[in-house]
Amino acid sequence: MDLLKERILKDGRxxxxxxxxxxxxxxHQLDIDLFNEIGKEFYRRFAAKNITRILTIxxxxxxxxxxxxxxxxVPVVFAKKQEAGNLSPEVFASEVYSFTKDKYxxxxxxxxxxxxxxxxxxxxxxxAQGNAVCGLIDIVQAARAEVAGVGIVxxxxxxxxxxxxxxxxxxxxxxxxxxxxxxxxxIIFENTD
Amino acid sequence: MDLLKERILKDGRxxxxxxxxxxxxxxHQLDIDLFNEIGKEFYRRFAAKNITRILTIxxxxxxxxxxxxxxxxVPVVFAKKQEAGNLSPEVFASEVYSFTKDKYxxxxxxxxxxxxxxxxxxxxxxxAQGNAVCGLIDIVQAARAEVAGVGIVxxxxxxxxxxxxxxxxxxxxxxxxxxxxxxxxxIIFENTD
Numbered sequence: 001m002d003l004l005k006e007r008i009l010k011d012g013r014x015x016x017x018x019x020x021x022x023x024x025x026x027x028h029q030l031d032i033d034l035f036n037e038i039g040k041e042f043y044r045r046f047a048a049k050n051i052t053r054i055l056t057i058x059x060x061x062x063x064x065x066x067x068x069x070x071x072x073x074v075p076v077v078f079a080k081k082q083e084a085g086n087l088s089p090e091v092f093a094s095e096v097y098s099f100t101k102d103k104y105x106x107x108x109x110x111x112x113x114x115x116x117x118x119x120x121x122x123x124x125x126x127x128a129q130g131n132a133v134c135g136l137i138d139i140v141q142a143a144r145a146e147v148a149g150v151g152i153v154x155x156x157x158x159x160x161x162x163x164x165x166x167x168x169x170x171x172x173x174x175x176x177x178x179x180x181x182x183x184x185x186x187i188i189f190e191n192t193d
Numbered sequence: 194m195d196l197l198k199e200r201i202l203k204d205g206r207x208x209x210x211x212x213x214x215x216x217x218x219x220x221h222q223l224d225i226d227l228f229n230e231i232g233k234e235f236y237r238r239f240a241a242k243n244i245t246r247i248l249t250i251x252x253x254x255x256x257x258x259x260x261x262x263x264x265x266x267v268p269v270v271f272a273k274k275q276e277a278g279n280l281s282p283e284v285f286a287s288e289v290y291s292f293t294k295d296k297y298x299x300x301x302x303x304x305x306x307x308x309x310x311x312x313x314x315x316x317x318x319x320x321a322q323g324n325a326v327c328g329l330i331d332i333v334q335a336a337r338a339e340v341a342g343v344g345i346v347x348x349x350x351x352x353x354x355x356x357x358x359x360x361x362x363x364x365x366x367x368x369x370x371x372x373x374x375x376x377x378x379x380i381i382f383e384n385t386d
Contacts (some may be wrong), residue, residue, distance in 0.1 A: 027368035029306040030263040030269040058252040063269065069225040076223040076256065113222045 001041050001176040005189055007034060008177055014185045026153065027060035027125055035067040038176060042151040043071035043121065045174045049119045049148040053077060053114065055140065057132050064153060065123045072121070077114065079107040079136060089192060092139035096131045107135050114143035127152040127175060130161030135174065137168050147171050154179065157190050194234050194369040200227060201347065201370055207378045219346065219370040220253035220318055228260040231369060235316065235344040236264035238267055238367045242341040244314040246270060246307065248333065250325050251298060257346060258316040265314070270307065270327060287331035289324045300328050307336035320345040320368060321325050323354030330361050340364050347372065 025031040054067035091108040155175035218224040249258035284301040348368035
């Protein structure tokens with residue numbers, strides 16, 4: 001998605017030659033016009049999948065999922081994070097390892113909000129190690145619903161997330177920008193899409 | 194806002210005669226069509242205020258703020274919660290007491306994302322004690338920007354939030370549904386709007 005890649009090149013900041021910060025348009029300050037273009041693009045790529053529900057994880061996936069849902073005309077559900085304590089029996093849950101924080105946290109979705117008849121599109125802002133998306137897949141599978149697709153805004157193609165997801169479920173993964181790597185402060189994209 | 198009140202009566206669950214759960218349309222599963230009506234209504238009420246930016250707090254304010262921003266054509270910024278650790282000097286911060294969790298947490302916004310020229314609309318899903326909104330007002334004031342309005346989806350009118358906010362800043366507060374109280378499991382609204 002060229003508009004997105006141009007924006008990443010313009011506003012993304014590379015830190016220590018390995019971290020990319022896009023907090024001025026994607027995950028702290030939110031450019032809602034861009035989000036609408038992202039939502040349209042997800043719709044274009046998944047329109048044939050008869051999506052009935054969008055699932056994401058708090059916090060930074062929520063706004064993208066909400067804007068995207070307008071094109072699919074389906075409800076959004078976001079998985080809640082929980083660091084400690086017991087889970088209610090009323091929830092589907094999974095455990096996710098956070099690489100940046102080096103710890104595990106639980107994620108949960110109320111059982112009322114995913115039905116076995118659902119065809120779920122999982123949306124998130126970043127794909128790196130793939131742990132968050134795999135946790136969301138666990139939840140969809142626990143609900144005996146179908147993972148109908150995974151839509152990612154920015155994928156770090158040099159990490160193992162995509163591989164990990166495909167081991168968990170043979171699903172269509174669409175990333176709107178795939179970063180191949182960095183050359184100093186320069187961002188190199190894969191030539192997909 | 195009648196559509197919202199009808200939805201609260203239909204889907205809201207009163208627990209222990211004092212807590213209201215609206216997680217099947219407002220803050221866990223999200224009804225995006227309803228969010229659009231909410232966004233339009235906020236626009237109707239604050240259109241004259243020349244809003245330049247919408248500020249909210251993670252997590253449950255984020256989707257409402259994102260959908261609402263489409264009507265104002267402005268960016269959204271969400272304050273991030275942080276339970277412990279040092280804050281960067283690059284942020285505006287405040288401390289918020291959570292009544293439900295009985296603890297304080299810090300909230301922060303990167304200084305790049307609120308400018309002194311901004312006219313900020315604060316959006317949140319609930320107003321009860323008013324602590325979260327007051328924390329957001331602190332941040333806007335630290336940025337020397339103007340709090341141009343506070344838009345709330347559901348206000349618990351029997352708590353002190355509105356009073357507390359008005360002591361902090363003489364601002365237009367618009368709540369789309371104000372709950373006066375409960376009679377057993379029945380929700381009683383104030384007869385505003």
